Amino acid sequence: MSRLRFGIFLAPFHPAGENPTTALQRDLELVAHLDRLDYDEAWIGEHHSAGSEIIASPEIFIAAAAERTRRIKLGTGVTSISYHNPLWVAERMVLLDHLTRGRVMLGCGPGSLPTDSMMLGLDPTATRELLAENLDIIMRLLHGETVTATTRTHTLVDARLHLRPYSEPLFDVAVAAVASPTGPRQAGTHGIGLLSIGATLSPDGFDALAHHWGVVEERAAAHGQSVSRADWRLVGLMHVAETREQAYADVQHGIEQWFRYFQKTAAFPQMAVEGGDVKEMIDFINDAGIGAIGTVEDARRQVQKLWDQSGGFGAMLLLAHEWANPEATKRSYELIAQHVFPHFQGGQVTHAQATLDAKERAAGKREDYAAQQLEAVATMTERYQQEVAATR
Secondary structure, eight states, rough: OOEEEEEEEOOEEEEEOHHHHHHHHHHHHHHHHHHHHHHOEEEEHHHHHHSSSSOOHHHHHHHHTTTTTTSOEEEEEEEEESSSSSHHHHHHHHHHHHHHTOOEEEEESOOOOEEEEEGTTHHHHHHHHHHHHHHHHHHHHHHHHHHHOOOOOOEEEEEOOSSSSSSSOOOEEEEEESSSSHHHHHHHHHHHHEESSSSGGSSHHHHTTHHHHHHHHHHHTTTTOOOOOGEEEEEEEEOOOOSSHHHHHTTTHHHHHHIIIIIIIIGGGGGOOSSSSSHHHHHHHHOOOOEEEEEEHHHHHHHHHHHHHHTSSEEEEEEOOOOHHHHHHHHHHHHHHHHTTTGGGGSSSSSHHHEEEEEEEEHHHHHHHHHHHHHHHHHHHHHHHHHHHTOO
C-alpha cells in the first residue's frame, strides 16, 4: 500500500438556530488544528439554503483558512459550478492558487441541495447537464485556451485567464461522485480526480465503489486520458475515543440533530440514514458499514475495508460533523492522526512498525545493556575513589 493521505470534507453541519458567527470560527479553528496534526487536505463545501451547511463561498473560507495554516491543502468541496459563470470559477481558483502558494484544490459538482438550485430556476437534471458543459469550459481555460461558448446560463466571448496558475502543471481538480455515473464519467473524460461522497455514505453506495473507478478508467481510455487512483478520494464517517463506550457517550451530544437534518430537511436521498433513537443511529453507522464510531482499531478496520472494497485509493477524507462537543471532536482527530495514519503511511514498513521494531530491538538487548550500564557506573565510581585517594 502506498502512502494514504488523510483529510476532512467540511460541509459544514451546524444545528440551525445557533450563532453562525461562532460556528464559522469553530470551523476555521478545526482546520488550523488539523494542520498542526499534519492532515493532508481539507475540502470546504458550498451551500445556500436549509440553514445547516452555512458556508456560501468555499473560496472565501479558504482564503481565511490559508492565513491560519502552513501546509494543509485546501479545496472547494465542492464548488457547485452549475450555479456560476465558468470563467469566474477558473479566475477565482487561479487567484487562490497564487495566494496559497500552490495549496489550493478545485472540487466540482452540480450542487447537492435542490433548495439551492431551485432559487436559480434550475432542476437537478439541468444542474448535471450544466456540470458537464461548465467543467469542460473550466478545464480549457485552466489549460490556457481562449474559449467562446454559450450555455443555458452564460455566454463567453474570447474568454481567457489573465493569470497563469501558480501550480505547475496545474493544481488538483476533482469532480464529485454521489450515486449517478455523472461524476466518474467527467473524471475520466478530463483525466482529473474523483471525490466519492455518497458512495461511502450509504450501503448501496459502498457496494458501488469499485464500479465507480471502473467508469473512470473506461471514460479515460475512450478520451485518451490517464488517471491515477492516487487522485481518488473517499469520504467517510468516523468518531473515535479511547474506548468504544466513551465514543458512544461522546456522540450523544449531536448525532441526533445530524440524522434529523438528513431525515427531515435536506432532500438528499443518497443520505437516507436510518435510526429513531441515538442507539439505532450509532448502530446504523457501524452495522451498515458506512462508518466507525468506536476506537482507533475500529477506524483502522473501516479504512482497510474501504481499501479492499474499492481496490485502492489516494485519500481518506473524514466527513466533518459535530456529533461530539468541540473538545471530543478534536480529540477524535488527534487519535486518528496518532494511531490510524501510521498504519496506512510509510510504504513497505509503516512509521508505526518502525517504532515497534526499535522497541523490540531495545527490549532484546536490555539485560546486556543494563549490565554494561551498571559496570560503567562501577568503573567510574572506582576511578573517582582512586583519584581521591591519590590526592591525600
